[in-house]
Amino acid sequence: MHIAVQAEMAKHIFANVSLPGIFAAAAVLLLISRIYWELTTGAQRRRLIKENGCKPVKRYPHKGLSGKLFGYDTMKQNFQAAKQGRFHEMARNRNFSHQQHTIQIRNLNRDFIITIEPENVKAVLSTKFNDFSLGNLRTLTMEPVFGNGIFTSDGKSWEHSRAMIRPSFTRQQVGDLSTYEHHFQNMVAHIPKDGQTVDLQELFFRLTMDSATEFLFGKSTNTLVKGQENPGALRFTDAFTYVTERMALDFRTARLSRFLPDQKRKDDSEFIRNFAQEIVDEALANQKDIEKGAEQEKRSYTFLYELLKVTNDPYTLRSETLNVLLAGRDTTASLLAHTFHELARRPDVWSKLRAEVEELGGQPPDYETLKSMKYVKWVLNESLRLRPVVPGNTRMAIRDTVLPLGGGPDEKSPIFVPKGTPVTYSVWSMHRRKDFFGDDALEFKPERWEKLRPGWEYLPFNGGPRICIGKSSSLVRTRSGIRRSNEPVLLALC
Numbered sequence: 001m002h003i004a005v006q007a008e009m010a011k012h013i014f015a016n017v018s019l020p021g022i023f024a025a026a027a028v029l030l031l032i033s034r035i036y037w038e039l040t041t042g043a044q045r046r047r048l049i050k051e052n053g054c055k056p057v058k059r060y061p062h063k064g065l066s067g068k069l070f071g072y073d074t075m076k077q078n079f080q081a082a083k084q085g086r087f088h089e090m091a092r093n094r095n096f097s098h099q100q101h102t103i104q105i106r107n108l109n110r111d112f113i114i115t116i117e118p119e120n121v122k123a124v125l126s127t128k129f130n131d132f133s134l135g136n137l138r139t140l141t142m143e144p145v146f147g148n149g150i151f152t153s154d155g156k157s158w159e160h161s162r163a164m165i166r167p168s169f170t171r172q173q174v175g176d177l178s179t180y181e182h183h184f185q186n187m188v189a190h191i192p193k194d195g196q197t198v199d200l201q202e203l204f205f206r207l208t209m210d211s212a213t214e215f216l217f218g219k220s221t222n223t224l225v226k227g228q229e230n231p232g233a234l235r236f237t238d239a240f241t242y243v244t245e246r247m248a249l250d251f252r253t254a255r256l257s258r259f260l261p262d263q264k265r266k267d268d269s270e271f272i273r274n275f276a277q278e279i280v281d282e283a284l285a286n287q288k289d290i291e292k293g294a295e296q297e298k299r300s301y302t303f304l305y306e307l308l309k310v311t312n313d314p315y316t317l318r319s320e321t322l323n324v325l326l327a328g329r330d331t332t333a334s335l336l337a338h339t340f341h342e343l344a345r346r347p348d349v350w351s352k353l354r355a356e357v358e359e360l361g362g363q364p365p366d367y368e369t370l371k372s373m374k375y376v377k378w379v380l381n382e383s384l385r386l387r388p389v390v391p392g393n394t395r396m397a398i399r400d401t402v403l404p405l406g407g408g409p410d411e412k413s414p415i416f417v418p419k420g421t422p423v424t425y426s427v428w429s430m431h432r433r434k435d436f437f438g439d440d441a442l443e444f445k446p447e448r449w450e451k452l453r454p455g456w457e458y459l460p461f462n463g464g465p466r467i468c469i470g471k472s473s474s475l476v477r478t479r480s481g482i483r484r485s486n487e488p489v490l491l492a493l494c
């Protein structure tokens with residue numbers, strides 16, 4: 001039909017339809033769709049609520065219209081506290097100070113459920129694993145740099161990634177501590193012997209970068225060895241830090257921060273991709289030697305070479321190596337930094353730790369010895385309790401579902417979680433619950449681990465099918481059933 005004829009028809013229609021008529025038609029359409037929704041989705045939801053005895057979850061008492069509609073009041077508090085590095089403590093006091101463990105809070109256009117109830121966390125991560133996904137915030141934020149790998153994917157794609165890289169994390173592969181010894185010695189060389197102050201945090205980040213890149217790529221960034229840095233290594237480390245910090249801002253602002261002009265982020269992202277891609281391409285070029293084992297014989301265990309046995313797709317190889325680097329580097333460095341922050345203030349803990357280490361008589365421990373060092377383990381467990389390096393996490397309901405606790409005035413009834421609702425669990429706040437860890441829960445007390453056998457209330461490595469892959473897969477019996485052990489075996493990597 002000619003454009004002129006179409007325009008004429010439209011003119012005719014609009015000439016005969018009045019504005020109130022349009023509104024009336026729209027209202028009827030809305031009413032029909034609402035009735036349809038009530039008869040289908042609404043009815044299913046009411047049935048689910050009734051069958052499970054769900055009761056309403058407490059709502060956060062937002063202030064003012066902007067608070068009620070968009071959570072402006074709490075978002076403002078979040079930003080101010082994050083600026084001062086006090087977000088988790090502020091959120092704990094704000095959300096959970098009145099003996100409540102599950103609340104609903106408004107954030108922009110969504111209601112979030114926030115919980116520190118271990119039974120709810122267990123449902124989200126394990127027993128109702130298939131009702132939840134990571135949500136697209138993580139994928140959208142990270143995929144441009146880190147590609148599609150285990151840490152950024154969901155569903156079948158995640159299952160595939162996990163199955164592909166799991167064999168690289170056996171006791172045999174990661175238990176060889178000697179591989180990491182020289183990186184550790186490189187770090188020690190940077191610590192002044194004359195009692196000068198030193199920034200250990202910076203050194204820990206370089207240490208985990210050097211050891212992780214050796215494990216993953218077979219080539220260390222060697223940032224701790226002056227004069228031996230891999231070309232671009234320092235730039236890679238800096239770029240990695242900058243880009244991941246920007247990503248953290250994206251998470252806090254629901255990706256609004258991506259509209260800020262940021263050339264450095266673009267350049268650094270490209271640098272990271274190219275840096276990893278060059279190593280992958282070189283490995284692909286040497287694939288024949290690698291298959292014959294010739295390359296591997298020259299080096300210790302290399303994650304990338306193991307992956308080459310199952311895929312030679314350059315994008316997959318780059319994505320998976322960068323994903324594991326992302327998951328393993330900052331976490332381990334943060335644990336070390338938090339632990340030494342505490343040790344520097346606690347000579348009593350330091351001397352007990354030292355006494356246990358001195359029993360080694362100056363010999364570096366092997367994997368089995370490390371596992372048997374009771375006080376070392378207590379200190380690390382306590383550090384991860386009070387300063388969990390992944391202090392909070394969110395999953396998104398991908399279908400209507402139910403969580404076991406949080407409903408009604410006593411929070412003992414199940415709650416209904418509509419599809420599309422983000423459920424955030426705060427490991428930081430859960431680890432500080434006095435009903436689980438005692439009245440001294442806020443104190444750093446490694447000795448508590450002599451008797452403590454926590455279940456889902458202690459969760460530094462996550463639980464369920466997406467449990468940290470850098471952990472032992474041995475099964476242990478806990479109060480809440482059978483679960484994977486919380487032993488930080490991959491700390492061997494640092």
Ligand code: HEM
Binds near residue numbers: 488
């Ligand atoms: C103190 C050290 C570590 C802590 C506390 C830790 C903690 C965690 C946590 C809480 C998660 C779950 C994240 C989520 O699902 O949102 C996770 C996942 C993961 N971690 Fe670790 N991690 C540590 C070290 C490592 C190391 C050294 C590696 C590997 C070199 C590693 C590899 C991974 C991977 C690949 C995942 C994703 C697993 C999946 O989604 O299936 N982690 N880690």
